[in-house]
Amino acid sequence: MNLLPLFIGFGLVTTAVLAIASVGFTLQYAVTNVLNLAYGEVMTVGALTAYVVNHRGGSIWIGLVAGAAAAAIVSLLLNRFIFGPFARRGLKLFGMVVVAIAVSLILANALLIIAGSSNFSYQFDAGPTFRGLGMILSTEQLVVIGIAVVAMVAIRVLLTRTKLGRAMRATATDESLARACGISVRRVTDAAWLISGALCGIAGVVLGMSVTGWGVFTDQGLLITIVAAAVVGGIGQPYGAMLGALLLGIVTSMVAGYFDPAYRDVSAFVILVLFLLFRPQGILADVVAQREVVT
Amino acid sequence: MNRSGQIGWRVAACVLAVFVVGACGSSTPSTGGISAQPTGDINFGSDSSFTGPNASFGQEQVAGCYTAVSLINQSGGILGHKAHCSIIDNRNDPADGVAAATKAVATISNLEGTLGPGGVATATEPVYEAAKITMMADTGDSAFNQTHDTYFWRITPPDSAGGYAMAVWALKQNYTSAAAVFSNDTTAQTSVPTLRSGYKKGGGNMVADISLVPDQSSYQVEAARVVAAHPQVIFTEADSQTDATFFKAFQQLNGGQMVPIIGTAPTITADWAKAVGNAIGSANLVKYYVGLQPYVAGTGPSWDVFNTALLADSAEIPNPSQWSADAYSMTDYDGINIMALAMLAAKSVVPIDYNNHIIEVTAPGSGKTDVISFADGKAALAAGKSIHYIGAGGAVNFNQYHNYGGDFSANGYDASGNPTTAGVVSAADIAKITT
Numbered sequence: 001m002n003l004l005p006l007f008i009g010f011g012l013v014t015t016a017v018l019a020i021a022s023v024g025f026t027l028q029y030a031v032t033n034v035l036n037l038a039y040g041e042v043m044t045v046g047a048l049t050a051y052v053v054n055h056r057g058g059s060i061w062i063g064l065v066a067g068a069a070a071a072a073i074v075s076l077l078l079n080r081f082i083f084g085p086f087a088r089r090g091l092k093l094f095g096m097v098v099v100a101i102a103v104s105l106i107l108a109n110a111l112l113i114i115a116g117s118s119n120f121s122y123q124f125d126a127g128p129t130f131r132g133l134g135m136i137l138s139t140e141q142l143v144v145i146g147i148a149v150v151a152m153v154a155i156r157v158l159l160t161r162t163k164l165g166r167a168m169r170a171t172a173t174d175e176s177l178a179r180a181c182g183i184s185v186r187r188v189t190d191a192a193w194l195i196s197g198a199l200c201g202i203a204g205v206v207l208g209m210s211v212t213g214w215g216v217f218t219d220q221g222l223l224i225t226i227v228a229a230a231v232v233g234g235i236g237q238p239y240g241a242m243l244g245a246l247l248l249g250i251v252t253s254m255v256a257g258y259f260d261p262a263y264r265d266v267s268a269f270v271i272l273v274l275f276l277l278f279r280p281q282g283i284l285a286d287v288v289a290q291r292e293v294v295t
Numbered sequence: 296m297n298r299s300g301q302i303g304w305r306v307a308a309c310v311l312a313v314f315v316v317g318a319c320g321s322s323t324p325s326t327g328g329i330s331a332q333p334t335g336d337i338n339f340g341s342d343s344s345f346t347g348p349n350a351s352f353g354q355e356q357v358a359g360c361y362t363a364v365s366l367i368n369q370s371g372g373i374l375g376h377k378a379h380c381s382i383i384d385n386r387n388d389p390a391d392g393v394a395a396a397t398k399a400v401a402t403i404s405n406l407e408g409t410l411g412p413g414g415v416a417t418a419t420e421p422v423y424e425a426a427k428i429t430m431m432a433d434t435g436d437s438a439f440n441q442t443h444d445t446y447f448w449r450i451t452p453p454d455s456a457g458g459y460a461m462a463v464w465a466l467k468q469n470y471t472s473a474a475a476v477f478s479n480d481t482t483a484q485t486s487v488p489t490l491r492s493g494y495k496k497g498g499g500n501m502v503a504d505i506s507l508v509p510d511q512s513s514y515q516v517e518a519a520r521v522v523a524a525h526p527q528v529i530f531t532e533a534d535s536q537t538d539a540t541f542f543k544a545f546q547q548l549n550g551g552q553m554v555p556i557i558g559t560a561p562t563i564t565a566d567w568a569k570a571v572g573n574a575i576g577s578a579n580l581v582k583y584y585v586g587l588q589p590y591v592a593g594t595g596p597s598w599d600v601f602n603t604a605l606l607a608d609s610a611e612i613p614n615p616s617q618w619s620a621d622a623y624s625m626t627d628y629d630g631i632n633i634m635a636l637a638m639l640a641a642k643s644v645v646p647i648d649y650n651n652h653i654i655e656v657t658a659p660g661s662g663k664t665d666v667i668s669f670a671d672g673k674a675a676l677a678a679g680k681s682i683h684y685i686g687a688g689g690a691v692n693f694n695q696y697h698n699y700g701g702d703f704s705a706n707g708y709d710a711s712g713n714p715t716t717a718g719v720v721s722a723a724d725i726a727k728i729t730t
Contacts, residue, residue: 001523006548010515117347119536119570129547136548211512212540212574218512256516262479262508264516 005134007257008250013141015249016148017207021222022229022241023155024199028075030172030236031192034083035093037100039200040220041107042078046071046201047208047219048111051120060124060209064147068201075197076190078103084189104220111216119213144206151202155238164191172236225252225265228272234282243283247271329643333405336377337644339364339631340399340428342411342419344387348510348534349414351564356410356433357382358618359627361611362604363669367631370670373638378631381406387482389418396422407644408634410627414482420447429646429653431630433623435485435560441696446650448697450626450633450688451589454559458489459725460587460703461557464718465528466497466728470555474503474526476517476541478533486559490530493728502526509537518544532559535570543574553579560588563706563714565617581708585717590702591622591688593716597667601628601687620714622688622704629686633657636672636684657691659683 025039036042049070050063058066086099127139137145159165170178171188179185207222208214229248233240248268255267275282341360345353360380367378383399385392392415399406400422408429412419416434423430424444432439432447435454439447465473475490477483484506491501503524505517518541521529529545531538538558546553553575561567563586572580592598605615605624618624634649636656641649656672663683666672675682684691691699703720 001519003519003523006519007516010513010519013515014513121573129551138547207512212543213536213570214512215510215536218510221510222512253516257520260506261511261514261517262506264508264511 002134003257006136007253009133009135009137009141010257011250011253012145013137013210013249014253015246016145017203017210017222018226018229018245018249019148019242020151020199020206021203021226022233022245023152023238024196024203025226026230026233026236026241027155027168027199027238028192028196029230030238031168032079032083032087032189034079034087035097035100036075036078036083036196037097037223038078038104038107039226040223041104041111042071042074042197042200043204043207043219043222044111044216045074045107045204047204047214048115048120048216049201050205050208051122054122054124060122060205063122064202064205067205068198071201071204072194072197075193075200079189079193108216108220115216117215119215120208121211121213122208124209140209144210147202147206151199152242155199158195159238164188168192225268228268231272232275232282234284237282237284240282240284247283329641329648330645332374332644333376333407335405336379337373337405337407338379338381338403339634340381340383340403340406340409340411341627342383342385342392342396342399342409342423342430343413343433345382345384346386347388348536349387349561351566352387352413352561352623353382353384354613355564355618355621355623356413356627358605358612358615358621359624359629360410360631361608362601362624363628363631363635365608365611366600366604367635367669370673373635374642374644376405376644378635383409383411385412385415385419387414389415391415392419393422395419400426400428405644407638407646408631410630417481420444423447427646427650429634429650431627431634433627433630436481437485437488439696440698442698443696446646448630448633448653448693450630450691450699451623452699452701452703454485455489456700456725457559457587457589457703458486458491459493459728460720461486461490461530461559462493462497462499462728463720463724464585464587464703464705465494465530465557466499467718467720467724468528468555470528471498472500472502472524472526473528473530474505474521474524475501476503476505476507476521476529476531476533478509478537479506480509482561483532483559486532489730492730493725496730497728507533507537507541509534511537511540513544514541515544515548517541518548521545522548526554528555528557530557532561535564535567538562538567539570539574542571546575546579553583556584557705558584558586560586560622562586563588563621565712568708568712577710577712581710585705585707587703587705587720589622589626589688590704590719591620591625593620593625595667597685598625598687600668601625620706625686625688626691629684629688629691632669632672632686633684633691635669636666636676636682639673639676640682654693656682656684657693659690659692 046067050067053063053066129138167183167188229244230241233244252264256264341357343353343356364378381403383395396419417438429446431450433451437455503521602619637649637652638644640652664675664680666682672682705717707715709715
């Protein structure tokens with residue numbers, strides 16, 4: 001058995017989940033400048049919503065849509081009632097980080113009280129396993145990769161072909177100028193929270209689909225890797241976040257496979273630290289500056 | 296000293312007097328060389344994991360406690376004291392365990408003995424030892440194999456013996472190449488060194504040795520490494536969700552096929568069986584899985600007493616029949632009985648007095664009367680006899696390190712989910728591969 005293509009395949013599954021999550025995270029940061037550390041908990045809201053729908057007889061696909069919608073609404077409400085008011089009071093980065101941590105803790109414990117500490121799993125037909133190019137992937141893993149590809153294409157279309165996308169890019173570049181040009185910054189901000197929340201919810205559901213069981217803290221454990229992917233790609237750059245997710249997904253899979261699984265998360269942090277030391281602007285910063293993709 | 300200072304001293308003196316009077320009032324005066332006895336009911340702690348992925352350990356332990364205490368109270372209690380079980384949740388975390396143990400020692404009134412500590416014993420045992428509280432521990436940690444602590448008694452074989460037992464069982468089935476897949480927490484890792492050395496000494500070859508970080512979302516990489524090594528059998532210990540996720544990935548990558556699995560005692564729980572059975576299929580669990588745990592006969596007069604009382608206590612013990620064949624529930628039940636009988640022998644419920652009588656009631660000897668229950672032992676002691684307690688889990692013979700060795704049984708499940716016994720690994724077999 002040749003392990004290299006296997007590890008690449010597993011890395012692609014990790015990449016898929018990371019890409020959806022980190023693109024949502026970085027997109028929201030680009031437009032709103034809020035480091036939303038409650039992102040993991042919002043993923044869990046999406047995952048739990050899908051679980052409720054799925055276990056009441058709905059298909060996992062309806063659950064996916066419901067999870068995305070629920071996470072989008074929660075995201076919007078967080079901004080409307082917590083992050084937004086603090087930002088309007090002029091709270092700076094450190095203060096907002098403290099607020100985000102507090103929101104994360106409150107949400108996490110609220111979810112624990114509501115959902116309990118048991119593990120959950122979705123009910124759906126797992127389907128056959130496929131072998132190709134040396135990889136072995138189950139149907140659900142291929143579906144997760146497919147969902148990630150569709151989500152990334154949708155984001156690209158949104159950012160490059162729609163009025164809203166152009167408005168988001170303008171707001172991310174210069175909020176004051178965007179407002180002066182007649183762009184409703186509040187609506188753009190709301191849209192950014194909704195879209196990032198939807199991506200967050202989708203990420204939570206696909207993560208749940210790709211594992212045997214998950215709990216209320218599973219998504220929270222992924223947050224640092226999501227942030228790492230966003231930072232490595234260039235914080236605020238959705239395309240960079242995709243590349244960051246690809247890099248981290250493949251590298252962590254290789255390290256776990258050829259060295260020790262315990263180094264999986266360590267390798268993600270090592271990559272993050274190296275980028276912060278030698279290329280803090282991230283992978284795509286120069287390309288982005290030339291092409292004015294987002295900022 | 297000014298007036299406010301004088302008032303302050305008077306208040307302090309009054310408070311001190313209240314404490315002194317209160318302390319005097321809470322115990323009877325010491326007599327005959329034994330400590331002052333508490334008034335009121337006494338408590339036995341049940342120090343285990345009652346929440347989190349290992350919550351079944353706590354339920355397993357307290358089932359033994361409740362069963363023993365109900366029989367003790369039906370027999371009139373211990374020296375006029377009614378007994379109770381107090382849950383001490385260590386959450387299988389050292390920091391939480393120390394906090395829980397410290398709180399228990401400080402706040403549980405008349406805490407005169409405890410079951411456990413379990414998985415986090417290296418952190419919590421010193422708390423009880425310092426408080427001079429007798430412990431009937433079910434920890435397998437090798438750190439206690441040659442302990443000199445006075446109040447620590449281990450009523451189950453150490454994990455190191457369990458590692459040897461797993462190796463013996465695999466070699467008996469002619470599995471000469473194996474993979475070790477263990478969670479990287481300290482509880483799971485205690486079996487690994489002796490498993491490795493014993494398996495090698497017996498002629499086996501460990502072709503893969505994987506540590507799983509618990510509660511990850513995927514173990515595809517780890518499973519791929521094991522599949523690539525082509526083991527004939529997989530040794531394992533991890534929590535139910537971790538093992539379920541790993542074995543599902545293994546099965547997927549191995550073309551839908553499973554290989555035999557030999558687990559440690561913590562894998563012989565309903566939670567683990569359900570999670571792994573759901574992941575790989577119940578039929579595969581029945582066909583391929585065996586778990587090694589300390590051997591208890593599960594029959595005989597002492598077990599009959601235990602099982603009858605266990606099944607009658609469904610008010611405190613949900614679904615009690617699940618513990619009827621559980622080695623740990625039986626030995627925890629025996630642990631309470633041993634402490635209770637030692638209290639009777641010492642004529643004191645205080646550990647400082649009765650701790651030294653534990654060997655007296657458990658060691659065999661000529662002229663001793665074999666007793667199979669607390670009531671039996673109480674009657675014999677009242678008649679002036681020396682007793683040898685033989686419990687639901689068999690006779691417990693402590694060595695000079697307050698440790699207990701013994702046989703192991705290989706247990707599986709039948710198609711209905713009922714536990715079955717596939718065979719026994721004797722202490723003599725274990726000794727052959729001990730390094």
